[in-house]
Amino acid sequence: MNPNVEKVDKSRFEPKRPGSQDIAWCPGCGNFGIRNILTTALAELGLNPNEVAIISGIGQAAKMPHYIKVNGYHTLHGRAIPIATGVKVANPELTVIAEGGDGDMYAEGGNHLLHAIRRNPDITVLIHDNQIYGLTKGQASPTTMKGMKTPTQPWGVFEEPFNVIALAIALDASFVARTFMGYFRESVEIIKKAIEHKGLAIVDIFHPCVSFNKVNTYAWYREHTYWMDDHDPYDREAAFKRAIETDPLPLGVFYINEKPTFEELVPAYKRDKTPLWKREPKVEEIRKILDIKRRL
Amino acid sequence: MVEFREDLSVVLGGAAGQGIQTVEEILTRTLKFSGYNVYANKEYMSRVRGGINTTEIRVSSKRVRAFVKKIDILIPFKRGVLPWVKDRISESTVVIGEKENVEEEFLEKVHFIEVPLTKMALDVGSQLYLNTVAAGIVVGIFRGEFSAVEEYLKERFGSKGENVVQKNIEAAKKGYELGLKLLEEGAVKVEVQRDEKVGDEILLSGAEAVALGALAGGMNFLSFYPMSPSTGVAVFAAQHAEDFGIVVEQVEDEISAINMALGAWYAGARAMVTTSGGGFALMTEALSLAGMAENPIVIHLAQRPGPATGLPTRTMQGDLNLVLHAGHGDFPRIILAPGNIEEAFYLSTEAFNLADRYQVPVIILTDQYLVDTYYNLPEFELDKVKVEKHIVEAKPGYRRYELTEDGISPRAIPGYGEDVVVANGNEHDEWGDITEDEELTVRMQEKRAIRKLETIRKNAPLPRLLGGEDAKYIIVAWGSTLHIVEEAIEKLGRDDVALLHFSWLYPLNLEAKKFFEGKTIIAVELNVTGQFAELLRKELGVEVHHRVLKYDGRPFSVEEVLDALKVVVE
Numbered sequence: 001m002n003p004n005v006e007k008v009d010k011s012r013f014e015p016k017r018p019g020s021q022d023i024a025w026c027p028g029c030g031n032f033g034i035r036n037i038l039t040t041a042l043a044e045l046g047l048n049p050n051e052v053a054i055i056s057g058i059g060q061a062a063k064m065p066h067y068i069k070v071n072g073y074h075t076l077h078g079r080a081i082p083i084a085t086g087v088k089v090a091n092p093e094l095t096v097i098a099e100g101g102d103g104d105m106y107a108e109g110g111n112h113l114l115h116a117i118r119r120n121p122d123i124t125v126l127i128h129d130n131q132i133y134g135l136t137k138g139q140a141s142p143t144t145m146k147g148m149k150t151p152t153q154p155w156g157v158f159e160e161p162f163n164v165i166a167l168a169i170a171l172d173a174s175f176v177a178r179t180f181m182g183y184f185r186e187s188v189e190i191i192k193k194a195i196e197h198k199g200l201a202i203v204d205i206f207h208p209c210v211s212f213n214k215v216n217t218y219a220w221y222r223e224h225t226y227w228m229d230d231h232d233p234y235d236r237e238a239a240f241k242r243a244i245e246t247d248p249l250p251l252g253v254f255y256i257n258e259k260p261t262f263e264e265l266v267p268a269y270k271r272d273k274t275p276l277w278k279r280e281p282k283v284e285e286i287r288k289i290l291d292i293k294r295r296l
Numbered sequence: 297m298v299e300f301r302e303d304l305s306v307v308l309g310g311a312a313g314q315g316i317q318t319v320e321e322i323l324t325r326t327l328k329f330s331g332y333n334v335y336a337n338k339e340y341m342s343r344v345r346g347g348i349n350t351t352e353i354r355v356s357s358k359r360v361r362a363f364v365k366k367i368d369i370l371i372p373f374k375r376g377v378l379p380w381v382k383d384r385i386s387e388s389t390v391v392i393g394e395k396e397n398v399e400e401e402f403l404e405k406v407h408f409i410e411v412p413l414t415k416m417a418l419d420v421g422s423q424l425y426l427n428t429v430a431a432g433i434v435v436g437i438f439r440g441e442f443s444a445v446e447e448y449l450k451e452r453f454g455s456k457g458e459n460v461v462q463k464n465i466e467a468a469k470k471g472y473e474l475g476l477k478l479l480e481e482g483a484v485k486v487e488v489q490r491d492e493k494v495g496d497e498i499l500l501s502g503a504e505a506v507a508l509g510a511l512a513g514g515m516n517f518l519s520f521y522p523m524s525p526s527t528g529v530a531v532f533a534a535q536h537a538e539d540f541g542i543v544v545e546q547v548e549d550e551i552s553a554i555n556m557a558l559g560a561w562y563a564g565a566r567a568m569v570t571t572s573g574g575g576f577a578l579m580t581e582a583l584s585l586a587g588m589a590e591n592p593i594v595i596h597l598a599q600r601p602g603p604a605t606g607l608p609t610r611t612m613q614g615d616l617n618l619v620l621h622a623g624h625g626d627f628p629r630i631i632l633a634p635g636n637i638e639e640a641f642y643l644s645t646e647a648f649n650l651a652d653r654y655q656v657p658v659i660i661l662t663d664q665y666l667v668d669t670y671y672n673l674p675e676f677e678l679d680k681v682k683v684e685k686h687i688v689e690a691k692p693g694y695r696r697y698e699l700t701e702d703g704i705s706p707r708a709i710p711g712y713g714e715d716v717v718v719a720n721g722n723e724h725d726e727w728g729d730i731t732e733d734e735e736l737t738v739r740m741q742e743k744r745a746i747r748k749l750e751t752i753r754k755n756a757p758l759p760r761l762l763g764g765e766d767a768k769y770i771i772v773a774w775g776s777t778l779h780i781v782e783e784a785i786e787k788l789g790r791d792d793v794a795l796l797h798f799s800w801l802y803p804l805n806l807e808a809k810k811f812f813e814g815k816t817i818i819a820v821e822l823n824v825t826g827q828f829a830e831l832l833r834k835e836l837g838v839e840v841h842h843r844v845l846k847y848d849g850r851p852f853s854v855e856e857v858l859d860a861l862k863v864v865v866e
Binding site for chain 1: 326329451500504508511515516519536537539540544545547551553557562563566675683709710711712713715716717718719720721722724725730731
């Protein structure tokens with residue numbers, strides 16, 4: 001993080017590339033709000049575009065790397081987290097964000113999320129959670145509420161919605177938060193905390209899908225959420241209790257568990273902090289091994 | 297009395313968990329140290345304990361690098377070994393061991409030398425020393441250097457305490473003296489020349505060569521999910537991770553493995569994944585991402601028989617079609633198949649330069665046979681190994697997918713340079729942003745799938761011709777069968793037969809056609825359909841006249857290839 005850059009001016013994150021001008025999101029989509037929140041957070045943290053990498057999966061949320069000027073890799077459905085982990089461990093100097101929707105991170109990418117929590121790379125995982133599949137036109141997602149009827153669940157969803165907050169706390173995740181993008185300032189602060197947190201930070205971001213989710217609207221999120229003003233995020237049991245509340249749904253930082261990160265623990269960085277891309281092969285180590293193979 | 301000269305095949309057989317590997321290590325290392333050329337290869341069952349596993353160790357006056365069917369000396373550690381290898385036993389086979397481990401029916405067919413292994417081990421203190429006794433006997437028969445056995449045992453068991461080391465040395469000594477006695481008594485006569493230079497060579501397995509080659513090529517990231525027979529590479533890398541300053545991570549599945557490695561390359565690391573056919577199948581989605589995003593990746597695939605779980609611990613050259621066609625859409629890839637341990641090292645090194653230069657998946661195709669093979673070889677020429685990096689700085693206005701004549705766009709990485717790097721698995725414009733533009737789509741498709749492929753093809757090395765250019769018969773082999781076919785041709789002893797060996801499988805340089813003109817072509821492959829013969833037809837329009845195929849999960853033996861070639865050329 002560069003102390004010399006202008007902290008409030010977020011225009012440096014405005015991409016001026018020809019392909020970034022035609023934004024694919026629907027008018028009124030919550031993704032616009034999240035982009036605004038994210039660029040504000042990055043600017044307020046004093047980051048430069050070339051110091052940040054956003055790795056996204058597939059879906060409307062995953063188009064973020066095209067609408068913001070930072071390093072970006074728009075990858076495959078569900079695979080943003082392993083790719084982001086690879087980026088971070090190859091160059092720990094980068095601020096790495098994995099970004100995707102609820103289908104991307106919780107369905108296709110569910111297994112990776114679980115293991116990323118165990119592995120604890122210092123990345124921020126932002127989940128645009130609109131409780132529906134938007135880009136494929138309105139099928140249920142892992143967080144769609146029970147009873148919602150969709151074109152592919154005409155009988156109404158009967159599966160239990162995914163409670164990622166409870167799950168992450170159960171796995172002793174490093175940082176777990178939830179926000180609603182309709183609350184701008186609070187969301188900026190949460191995302192700043194998540195990025196600054198050392199270790200895997202999961203932020204579930206509620207946002208409406210104005211085209212396909214007629215239940216979880218802007219008004220619905222305001223009515224069915226509340227801010228945890230009196231919560232101690234270092235208290236795991238209390239965090240878990242909050243995590244299983246369903247209506248209203250708590251917002252804020254549920255849980256913080258400070259622990260060593262993946263990059264700190266891998267042998268590669270034990271003696272040397274140089275990013276992998278700057279390193280040269282250690283031919284003398286190969287000679288040593290061959291010497292042993294010569295002796296016996 | 298049975299006499300063996302120049303070249304012997306010693307086979308040890310026993311149950312998984314009986315410690316055959318220890319015997320194999322003692323023998324290969326100490327016999328090599330004593331100046332004998334050695335070669336070892338094992339076959340094993342997919343189980344932790346029990347069953348029957350065997351190891352073949354060839355000991356020779358000259359370099360030996362190929363699997364032979366014949367067994368000169370057999371040491372069975374349990375009943376059932378002789379029936380398991382019955383096709384490899386002849387009248388000249390000498391069986392050394394305990395009577396209870398030799399089935400009645402074989403006693404008359406072989407030369408049986410009874411040795412009280414169990415008793416000798418118990419005399420030292422425990423049945424546990426039985427393997428060491430047996431190893432001692434074999435070293436004795438070759439009049440190997442006992443000091444090397446001692447040295448090895450100290451290193452191998454040093455961590456278990458002085459007592460264990462001493463007991464093992466005692467057991468080996470008892471065996472060694474018995475071995476010498478068998479020679480003196482004339483029970484067996486062995487004449488193999490020693491060569492001091494051999495003692496100074498290195499002894500390495502195929503798996504170690506792949507790992508070392510990758511490290512020499514600058515590999516600094518390895519992600520994997522354990523899968524036989526590819527895991528050896530990960531084991532080796534993990535054990536040296538700290539010394540080399542590299543990341544080695546066992547991940548949740550193969551999907552994660554390759555994606556993590558793609559991320560590492562995107563950020564400038566040199567990353568590899570090691571897997572087998574089934575694991576690679578899971579990676580194919582990400583393989584297409586690598587193709588579209590032009591993200592370099594090196595994949596080591598140690599083949600085993602499939603489909604599905606197939607024979608998980610055995611060998612086959614059955615995944616060529618998989619790596620050739622895996623992925624959706626059109627994009628180039630490079631497929632390498634080392635023919636021996638030296639090539640496993642040098643090609644694994646080169647794989648990283650190729651991936652970096654062309655920004656494509658580079659697949660190193662080995663197999664169980666190669667990764668589990670050991671022999672002595674001269675030290676690698678490390679000074680010749682060059683790490684060629686092709687990373688540029690992201691200057692203002694940088695375009696990740698800049699359209700160029702040769703199809704190669706300069707690759708920048710995040711954090712190096714002022715501008716940003718946007719990579720994309722969707723069809724994209726030159727900056728990396730999504731496009732659905734017709735004309736741009738056409739140009740990007742052609743850039744990747746035509747222009748870049750042609751650039752690679754043009755620079756692809758030619759296959760290696762072993763034998764005369766005017767030979768009438770061309771035997772085509774690829775990958776790990778190199779020395780088996782080579783030795784078979786040598787034994788065939790005909791000037792009109794030459795070997796054309798491919799270790800660069802795809803894309804093929806069109807100039808390779810010249811080797812085939814006017815020849816009778818025989819393809820030798822370890823699979824049921826002749827996958828490489830089909831590739832030759834597709835790539836070069838070459839028609840193979842005869843196919844020598846084997847597909848029982850075992851490697852070719854020199855004898856089998858020789859017999860098959862005789863049928864064709866005589």
